[in-house]
Amino acid sequence: MEFMPEFRTARPTTVAEAVAIRAAEPGSRFLAGGTDLIPNIRRGIVAPPTVIDLAGIxxxxxxxxxxxxxxxxxxxxxxxxxxxxxxxxxxxxxxxxxxxxxxxxxxxxxxxxxxxxLDTRCVFYNQSEWWRRANDYCLKSKGDVCYVAPKGSHCFAxxxxxxxxxxxxxxxxxxxxxxxxxxxxxxxxxxxxxxxxxxxxxxxxxxxxxxxPAPSDGFRTGYAKSHVRSAIDFPLAGVAVGLRREDEAITDLRVALTGTNSMPLAVEGTEGLTGGPPNEAMLQGLDALIAKQIQPMNSTFSPPGYRRRVVAKLTRSLILNLYRDG
Ligand SMILES: Cc1cc2nc3c(=O)[nH]c(=O)nc-3n(C[C@H](O)[C@H](O)[C@H](O)COP(=O)(O)OP(=O)(O)OC[C@H]3O[C@@H](n4cnc5c(N)ncnc54)[C@H](O)[C@@H]3O)c2cc1C
Structure with a gap:
């Protein structure tokens, strides 16, 4: 069984007070909704002596x-x-x-x-204390090895x-x-x-x-994600697209991703694909750009190849839908 460790709770009422407490108390953590931090504290992943509750600000x-x-x-x-x-x-x-x-x-x-x-996630990290201890922990918390890429010294959560x-x-x-x-x-x-x-x-x-910023004329956005269950589940991969259509041409195209890297990724180079409709050549060019920039690893139960395919598929369907509605 996992027990909640003791910690002190500070309840600032201004931003200035919150950051002053954070600066004065090394190891303290901000607590907002607690839906990520509290499970991590309960699992022994983090152990802040003080949490700074932001709800009263x-x-x-x-x-x-x-x-x-x-x-x-x-x-x-x-x-x-x-x-x-x-x-x-x-x-x-x-x-x-x-x-x-x-x-x-x-x-x-x-x-x-x-x-x-939100903390980064991995099947070797988001586990109970006893599970992680039994496996000698992992590079992200208390351990020496990243089980996703054991030969390296980089964490791929x-x-x-x-x-x-x-x-x-x-x-x-x-x-x-x-x-x-x-x-x-x-x-x-x-x-x-x-x-x-x-x-x-x-x-x-x-x-x-x-x-x-203020919404600009004709610029439309959409978001789609893939997850194992349709609710109460983190994205295996998530795609946001923003585009502007003028007559038949896409004149602004932005794509950003989650679940594929250790950071949310704003895909670079999409401006080179604008100026025409979303035909197969353009979509293949985008597939290639994304494929080069993402690095899904075995940090989830769904394999990297699946997440690569799902990102390409979600991106294409978002672009085509936004273009059609534009
Ligand atoms: C079953 C389950 C399913 C989930 N599914 C999803 C999902 O589909 N998609 C998804 O995105 N998330 C998901 N989550 C994670 C989480 O619920 C959300 O990401 C939520 O938005 C986290 O916000 P919070 O306020 O609860 O964060 P907290 O747990 O309070 O904080 C998270 C981290 O952010 C820090 N923090 C909080 N506020 C600030 C601030 N203002 N400045 C600096 N640091 C700050 C905290 O110190 C902590 O390290 C899921 C969680 C659970 C338990």
């Missing part, structure tokens, strides 16, 4: 208009995001991503910030959050708060392809909000 709970777009507080829940009137009408891919995460109960408490900072790719095709930015103030960076810049150090936030930094 009113300034992080709002969705506001900003320069024609939206500023979404990091403690906004997935249900609030998916049901927000402007998100449902102007940012359809974001609504689809948020509305398909886990199950309704998780979405009532799980948050935008928690989803963007996969990033599996659904929101990041949906935000990326919108060109979202994040407000990162610390004791020194707030910096605003593109969302794509806070990740790196490393299963252990997947987040480029400094220890005392937190995401305070996400900014999405």
């Amino acid at each position: 009113a300034e992080m709970r709002a969705i506001e208009s900003l320069d024609g777009g939206l500023r979404i507080g990091a403690a906004v829940t997935l249900a609030e995001l998916a049901n927000h009137e402007r998100v449902r009408t102007a940012y359809v891919g974001l609504k689809q991503a948020a509305g398909g995460i886990a199950a309704s109960t998780h979405r009532q408490v799980g948050t935008v910030g928690g989803n963007l900072c 996969a990033f599996s959050g659904d929101l990041a790719p949906a935000f990326m095709v919108l060109g979202a930015e994040v407000e990162i708060a610390s004791k020194s103030g707030v910096r605003i960076v593109p969302l794509t810049e806070i990740y790196q392809d490393d299963g252990i150090d997947y987040l480029l936030l400094k220890p005392d930094e937190m995401i305070a909000a996400v900014r999405v």
Whole structure:
């Protein structure tokens, strides 16, 4: 049986207070909805002496208009995001991503910030303490070997959050708060392809909000994912597409992925495929771009080859549907 270890809970009411506690208490962790952090604490994967509960910070709970777009507080829940009137009408891919995460109960408490900072996942890591101990742990936590690629010294746990790719095709930015103030960076810049150090936030930094630009004319987005069960399951692979169609031509094309690497991946080079309709040559060009940039490994129960095929299939059908409706 697994027992919950003891920890202290801090309950700040402002962002400034939260980051001050984080800076003063090494090893502490932010707690948002807790749907990822609490299972990891219970399994002995992490053992923070203090958790900093973000639920009481009113300034992080709002969705506001900003320069024609939206500023979404990091403690906004997935249900609030998916049901927000402007998100449902102007940012359809974001609504689809948020509305398909886990199950309704998780979405009532799980948050935008928690989803963007979600720990990377692996079949050798997301296990009970006794299972991991019996297997000498793994490189990501307490062990020396990555069982996915035992000859190397790199962790291949996969990033599996659904929101990041949906935000990326919108060109979202994040407000990162610390004791020194707030910096605003593109969302794509806070990740790196490393299963252990997947987040480029400094220890005392937190995401305070996400900014999405005003929807531009004719730019449409969609999100689709593959998972073993149709609810309460992480994506094996998830695809976000944003495109603009003018007459017969696609004039803007953006693709971002989750579940394929240790970070959400904004596919590079898609601008070279615009200027015409989504014919077979263009779609094959996109298949090739994606195939080169993704690196699914044996970190899930579904093999890498399956996840490669599913990404290509989901991307094609999203593009064709968005083009047809455009
Ligand atoms: C059965 C089950 C199914 C799931 N299915 C899915 C799924 O389909 N898709 C999916 O994406 N997720 C899934 N999840 C994971 C999780 O429920 C969601 O990702 C959720 O959005 C996490 O948000 P949270 O607020 O609960 O995060 P928490 O657990 O509170 O936090 C997660 C991590 O983010 C950090 N953090 C939280 N907020 C901030 C912040 N503002 N700044 C910096 N760091 C922060 C925490 O310290 C922690 O390390 C599932 C979980 C379960 C248990």
